[in-house]
Every structure is written in C-alpha cells, then in structure tokens.
Amino acid sequence: MAEINELDLNAQKIIRQAGQNAHDKMNDSYQIDTKTNYTDLVTTIDRENEQLINEQIRKIDPDSRILSEEGLGDRQITDLHGHIWIVDPIDGTMNFVKQHNNFAVMLALYIDGVPMLGYILDVINNRLYHGQRGKGVYVDKQRLHAPADLGLKESLLAMNRTLTLGGTPALKKIAQEAMGLRMYGSAGMEMIGVITGQLGGYISNLKPWDLAAGRMLAEELGLVVKSIDGSSINVLSSNLVLVATSQVSRDIRQIIN
Amino acid sequence: MAEINELDLNAQKIIRQAGQNAHDKMNDSYQIDTKTNYTDLVTTIDRENEQLINEQIRKIDPDSRILSEEGLGDRQITDLHGHIWIVDPIDGTMNFVKQHNNFAVMLALYIDGVPMLGYILDVINNRLYHGQRGKGVYVDKQRLHAPADLGLKESLLAMNRTLTLGGTPALKKIAQEAMGLRMYGSAGMEMIGVITGQLGGYISNLKPWDLAAGRMLAEELGLVVKSIDGSSINVLSSNLVLVATSQVSRDIRQIIN
Known part of the structure; x- marks a missing residue:
C-alpha cells in the first residue's frame, strides 16, 4: 500500500493547489460560458483547474485514466479496470461566479471500480475533507467520527x-x-x-x-x-x-x- | 443624532456579546423544546441570549419597548410610537442545533415605525453586518456597496x-x-x-x-x-x-x- 499512501499525499497537494488557484482568481475577470442552458456554467478557471489537476495526475500516476468534467480527461472510458481518477475542477461553478463562496474542488481515485481515495476541498474555508479506503476520513488532520444515526x-x-x-x-x-x-x-x-x-x-x-x-x-x-x-x-x-x-x-x- | 450614534455603538457590543454566548455554548448540552411543531425549535440558549440582549437594551435605552421572539420582551405592542427594539436571539435555531453553523443574531431599532439601526451577526464567521439609516451599511468596518441590479x-x-x-x-x-x-x-x-x-x-x-x-x-x-x-x-x-x-x-x- 506504499504506492497508495504516496498517491494520497500527492493528491492532497494537487487539490490544495487547484483550490488556491480558484481562490486567487475568483475576483478576476474571467470568461463565463454556458453549457446546456443558462443555469449550466463553465469558466476559464474551471478549465484551468482541470488542466492543472490532470497534468499533475498524469505525472504521479502515468498509467491511470482520468474522467473529468470539462472534457480534458480521457475520452470514452467505458470500463472500470485499473486506476481511474475522477475530477471536478470547480463544483458549484454558479456559486463560484455569483457568491465567491460555497464551492469545492473534488477528486477521487477508483481502482478496479472500488473507491480508494476521496477529496473534497471547501475552498473558502480552506478545509480539505479526505480519506483512504479502510483508513478513515479526515478534515485536514482531524479524524471525523461517523455521524449519529438519526432519522x-x-x-x-x-x-x-x-x-x-x-x-x-x-x-x-x-x-x-x-x-x-x-x-x-x-x-x-x-x-x-x-x-x-x-x-x-x-x-x-x-x-x-x-x-x-x-x-x-x-x-x-x-x-x-x-x-x-x-x-x-x-x-x-x-x-x-x-x-x-x-x-x-x-x-x-x-x-x- | 448623538444619541443614535451612542445607541449604535452600544448595540454592536450587545449583539457581539450575544453571539459570543451562543458560540461558546453551541457544543454544550442544552435543552431543546419544540414550539408549534417538530420543526419549530427553541433552546435554553435562545432564551438566555434574549434575556442578555433585552436586559442591556433596557439599560442603554430605558424608555424603549422591546419586541422579541421568545416572549421576554414587552407584551402587546400594537403601535409603532417611539423606540422599538426588535430582537431575534438566535435566527436559524435548527441550524444552531443541527449544524453549529449558518445561524445569526439579529437586532433592529425602529423609531416611530422607521427602520433606523440594523444588525445581523453571522456568528460562526464572526461578521457583523450593521447599518444606520442614511449612513450606509458595513460588514465589521468595511462599507458595503449596493449590489449590482441583476435580473x-x-x-x-x-x-x-x-x-x-x-x-x-x-x-x-x-x-x-x-x-x-x-x-x-x-x-x-x-x-x-x-x-x-x-x-x-x-x-x-x-x-x-x-x-x-x-x-x-x-x-x-x-x-x-x-x-x-x-x-x-x-x-x-x-x-x-x-x-x-x-x-x-x-x-x-x-x-x-
């Protein structure tokens, strides 16, 4: 599992860097395009973040495939064999644009279809929720307990x-x-x-x-x-x-x- | 307008103190009661905050009347004559209880029915949104601009x-x-x-x-x-x-x- 630990540490650095990029540029003037309709937005910062993440994943895990929102990943992934990284360069793009708040960067590694690593970065509060299968879930360095089982x-x-x-x-x-x-x-x-x-x-x-x-x-x-x-x-x-x-x-x- | 400025400064202190009280106690065990139904909550912290705010308002503005959520204010206010303070000791009590996040303390002074002073304290982010009629709106010490007039x-x-x-x-x-x-x-x-x-x-x-x-x-x-x-x-x-x-x-x- 040494390899997974190393991927984990590297992935944490990559997502923090993408979060910093979004945070630095959220007040700049960037291009906003619509996708399927006026509520479905993408910005140049989404694309920039995706490129930043994907390039670094290809360095740390060259034989993996990448499934990413804005289309810079691998085309036509139809099976779950091996390492697949799944990338959301800015989740909540409308909040990013309109609120400068309440958005995230997300990343996960699935191996042979099994979720192994997961990351959600709450950019504005600079809190990284991350976990490794079988090793627990953390916010930054603090372990999260299972939530109470309420109805x-x-x-x-x-x-x-x-x-x-x-x-x-x-x-x-x-x-x-x-x-x-x-x-x-x-x-x-x-x-x-x-x-x-x-x-x-x-x-x-x-x-x-x-x-x-x-x-x-x-x-x-x-x-x-x-x-x-x-x-x-x-x-x-x-x-x-x-x-x-x-x-x-x-x-x-x-x-x- | 000297009096209003003094009331304003005192009200800011009072609301900050109530926010601190809610923040300090949100992880304690306190009593939760329901009001009209299971979605309508009140806690002992709401009541404590209301008492704290109302007592201090009576000191800084003794001839005023108080309209407050949990019933510790003046009864039967049916006219808008003079100074009326309006108090929400914890707004978003369900969020306070369930999330320890996304709740506020709110306070306002209406004089002869005209809104003169307003305060919303975002407790978790420790940001006080406040304003005085004719003098602008601030978050802490930073003046807010009017939002863009979008559709x-x-x-x-x-x-x-x-x-x-x-x-x-x-x-x-x-x-x-x-x-x-x-x-x-x-x-x-x-x-x-x-x-x-x-x-x-x-x-x-x-x-x-x-x-x-x-x-x-x-x-x-x-x-x-x-x-x-x-x-x-x-x-x-x-x-x-x-x-x-x-x-x-x-x-x-x-x-x-």
Whole structure:
C-alpha cells in the first residue's frame, strides 16, 4: 500500500493547489460560458483547474485514466479496470461566479471500480475533507467520527431544485417530512454536510465527478450511498443518488415503497 | 443624532456579546423544546441570549419597548410610537442545533415605525453586518456597496421550504426561472446573501424579528423590500416578503401579474 499512501499525499497537494488557484482568481475577470442552458456554467478557471489537476495526475500516476468534467480527461472510458481518477475542477461553478463562496474542488481515485481515495476541498474555508479506503476520513488532520444515526424527522435534508420543484410526489413527501430542507448548490458542500452530520441526507442527480469523492468518504464513514430506486451506483454515468444515515435511508425507503 | 450614534455603538457590543454566548455554548448540552411543531425549535440558549440582549437594551435605552421572539420582551405592542427594539436571539435555531453553523443574531431599532439601526451577526464567521439609516451599511468596518441590479435569470434566489413545495404556481415559476435556488434555513443568513449580492432575491414568510434588521440594511442599500402582493410591510406581524434587487423585483412582478 506504499504506492497508495504516496498517491494520497500527492493528491492532497494537487487539490490544495487547484483550490488556491480558484481562490486567487475568483475576483478576476474571467470568461463565463454556458453549457446546456443558462443555469449550466463553465469558466476559464474551471478549465484551468482541470488542466492543472490532470497534468499533475498524469505525472504521479502515468498509467491511470482520468474522467473529468470539462472534457480534458480521457475520452470514452467505458470500463472500470485499473486506476481511474475522477475530477471536478470547480463544483458549484454558479456559486463560484455569483457568491465567491460555497464551492469545492473534488477528486477521487477508483481502482478496479472500488473507491480508494476521496477529496473534497471547501475552498473558502480552506478545509480539505479526505480519506483512504479502510483508513478513515479526515478534515485536514482531524479524524471525523461517523455521524449519529438519526432519522428523517430529526435531520436536515438537502435536495436540488429540479427534484424539489418537479420530482415525484414521494420525493416531495420526503422533502416535506425532513426536519428541514436545505439547498446549497454544490454537491461537494452538500456531501460535506452529510459526512459531518450537519445534514442527515442528500438527494440529487449526480454526474460521476459530482459523486465520486463524496461516495468514497461517505461509505468509509458507514453512511448509505445508493440509487434512489435501490439499484447499484454506476460510476461512469449519472445517478439519482441518496447519501444518508442508515435511519434516514430506511425512512425514505418507507415513503417510496 | 448623538444619541443614535451612542445607541449604535452600544448595540454592536450587545449583539457581539450575544453571539459570543451562543458560540461558546453551541457544543454544550442544552435543552431543546419544540414550539408549534417538530420543526419549530427553541433552546435554553435562545432564551438566555434574549434575556442578555433585552436586559442591556433596557439599560442603554430605558424608555424603549422591546419586541422579541421568545416572549421576554414587552407584551402587546400594537403601535409603532417611539423606540422599538426588535430582537431575534438566535435566527436559524435548527441550524444552531443541527449544524453549529449558518445561524445569526439579529437586532433592529425602529423609531416611530422607521427602520433606523440594523444588525445581523453571522456568528460562526464572526461578521457583523450593521447599518444606520442614511449612513450606509458595513460588514465589521468595511462599507458595503449596493449590489449590482441583476435580473431573476442572472441571480440566485432563496425561498423557504413551505413556499417552494406548497406555494402558488407563480411562486414555483419564480423559483424555476431564477438562475439557481438556494435554501439556508436562516432568514439572517439569507438576508446577508441579498445585501452582499450573493443572492439576487429572497422570498419568505417572515415574523417581525426575522425581517426587522435585514429590512433596514436592505433598504439602506437601495434594495426592494415589500410584501409579495405589493402591500406595505406590517412591522408588527408576519409578512410574505420579497427582498431583492430592483430588476429581480420587476421580473417577479411580471410573473405574478
């Protein structure tokens, strides 16, 4: 496992550097483009961060493949063989642009489909949530405990706008029954909420780079990560995912069934 | 105006002290009670903070009346004559309890019904947003500029759970048309979002203590504060309120009409 430890230390340096780059440039004038529609943004800083991360990953782990949000990674990854790094250069780009707050950089390493390393950097608070499979989860140098196993009515739940406004009646009932509903606009910040116990659950449609790091950290803490319909997670495609305590997961299952 | 300046300086000390008290005790074991239902919490720290604030206000402004959330203020305030202090000892009590984050202490002075002084303390970040009518709005010692006058499709909007899940079709359309939707669970934190330009608007059902300070600060910055149906704000009762840029307010008016 020496190699994994070395990759871990290097990955921590890489993500900190990308966070610093985003922080340094968030007040500059940079180009903002839209992708699928006016709510789907990408900036030159996303692309710069992705290039910075990908280049360094290729140096520290040359035989790996990279799946990254803005398209600078490897094309056509269709199997999970070997080392796959999954990169979100800025998660919550809209918050980055509009708030200069509440955004993250995320990175994960999956080996033969198994989540091995995960990193979520809360850039503004300069806190790195990181973990290695079987070795626990840390914020910076402090180990995180597993969150208390509270149920839905004792927990805050995060759910995205699309599901809250337009989801199934069952999803709306789940949002209604939680003690409170929250919406932060960044999968990374919402994952941090669940792994620290500030949220009891998070439901969202997530792309591979939105989910990879948070899934690794959440599973390491004994939290439930699954498709909302109960099917297994597909690492390479979008999933409607629940990340939650066991009890919240059971309470939600009862509402859905 | 010497008196107002002195009240202002004293009020800043009082709110900082209440914030410190909440911060010091948030990890202690304190009693949590529910009010109207399981989502409506009050703790002994709310009550302690209210007592601390009210006692000191009575010292610095003995002829004033106090309207405060947890019932330690003056009973039956039915007119706006003279000095009325409006107190929210912990805004976002659920966040205080569940997150140890994203909560505020709020205080305002209305004189003959006119908002004169306003304070929102973001406790965890130790940032005091404060202002005096005609003298500008500050975060700590730094003056805030008026936010850019962006429209709904260029802005993040905050709206509470009740309105998002169960509001009118027009409210849901507003939530859908915004560039993004956010839900923080604290009127104070959401007001801070609007006055700093991180949010373009905020729509919620607000009690007097939820609204008083944020209204003062928002109006001082030239933002729109009004009932969503266009009627004038009643300082002493609940209002369905919009706090927003002028352009967001016009865009919302178009959807509602």
